[in-house]
Amino acid sequence: MQKNIKDAGHGAIAAEQEASQGLAAKMLRGDLFAEKCPSRDVLKHVTSRWGVLVLVALLGGTHRFSQLRRKINGISERMLAQTLQWLEADGFVLRKSYPVVPPHVEYSLTPSGTEVGLQVQGLADWIEGNLPSILAAQRRIDANAARGA
Amino acid sequence: MQKNIKDAGHGAIAAEQEASQGLAAKMLRGDLFAEKCPSRDVLKHVTSRWGVLVLVALLGGTHRFSQLRRKINGISERMLAQTLQWLEADGFVLRKSYPVVPPHVEYSLTPSGTEVGLQVQGLADWIEGNLPSILAAQRRIDANAARGA
DNA sequence: CAGAATCCGATTTGATACTG
DNA sequence: CAGTATCAAATCGGATTCTG
Numbered sequence: 001m002q003k004n005i006k007d008a009g010h011g012a013i014a015a016e017q018e019a020s021q022g023l024a025a026k027m028l029r030g031d032l033f034a035e036k037c038p039s040r041d042v043l044k045h046v047t048s049r050w051g052v053l054v055l056v057a058l059l060g061g062t063h064r065f066s067q068l069r070r071k072i073n074g075i076s077e078r079m080l081a082q083t084l085q086w087l088e089a090d091g092f093v094l095r096k097s098y099p100v101v102p103p104h105v106e107y108s109l110t111p112s113g114t115e116v117g118l119q120v121q122g123l124a125d126w127i128e129g130n131l132p133s134i135l136a137a138q139r140r141i142d143a144n145a146a147r148g149a
Numbered sequence: 150m151q152k153n154i155k156d157a158g159h160g161a162i163a164a165e166q167e168a169s170q171g172l173a174a175k176m177l178r179g180d181l182f183a184e185k186c187p188s189r190d191v192l193k194h195v196t197s198r199w200g201v202l203v204l205v206a207l208l209g210g211t212h213r214f215s216q217l218r219r220k221i222n223g224i225s226e227r228m229l230a231q232t233l234q235w236l237e238a239d240g241f242v243l244r245k246s247y248p249v250v251p252p253h254v255e256y257s258l259t260p261s262g263t264e265v266g267l268q269v270q271g272l273a274d275w276i277e278g279n280l281p282s283i284l285a286a287q288r289r290i291d292a293n294a295a296r297g298a
Numbered sequence: 299c300a301g302a303a304t305c306c307g308a309t310t311t312g313a314t315a316c317t318g
Numbered sequence: 319c320a321g322t323a324t325c326a327a328a329t330c331g332g333a334t335t336c337t338g
Contacts, residue, residue, distance in 0.1 A: 032202060033220060064300075073183055078331070079332080090283055091289075103300050104300085105299080113319075128188055139261075198311080213319080225313080226312095252320050304328080
């Protein structure tokens, strides 16, 4: 493999698809299985450790920074800020800053953000709802593994 | 913060919920907003860098190790093995090993795995389908930021 | 309050080489 | 083919400190 993948900016999908499917410049959809497709970055932000939680939290409505921090138990200021910036840069989160004496900033989902939010909420809900059976399966499996797979 | 969070095993949800909602030992559902809830680990595996791709790939049917490796462009052997083990331990992936001369191993989704798979596929599809507009939004946003938000 | 900046340990990830 | 072992690099992520 070459080392110069650095130049593969956003035009990557086009190049990638052109190579694999012969499509022209007008790209219609991303391909997560393609190594250099920008969609991978978006997926990375959304599915980052805190991305899912932030999106689900914001589905509940506009929140302030410390509101989110309290709601998402265990997140640090650094990671919350970072995650919000990623999601904002992708156009999923809208940041509104009010120039008042004690700073006041509100975060909400854009229409686009609401759509991804709903997708990840589906996943989050499924996991929360099926946790008991997942834990049971985990126990069955490594009880089995312990005895020699 | 204490350092001994190590002891917080799987009983964490019960303790967590008991503390916040007064529930008894019989846990009915996980809570991703709770710091020590095991559901966070499951989410971590599923949304890990390659977890989503592996699940979506397996929705397409049974695959062998190297089939997956070829399909999921850019994944290393190490990470594919690791990811498959996580998903297997959570009961999402079924590993069948045939004791033949050139080793032959097949991976498929369990019923439970198919369900999570469909959830993540929803997300994956949305991202792939909306990539163009996401990229456009990204450009608008940092063009704006460049000029001074 | 809402962050930015810095320090630094813990994880993750990837090449590479080796094995049943 | 289907991995495991090992090492080095990159990144993640938290605690702390500082600012408007």
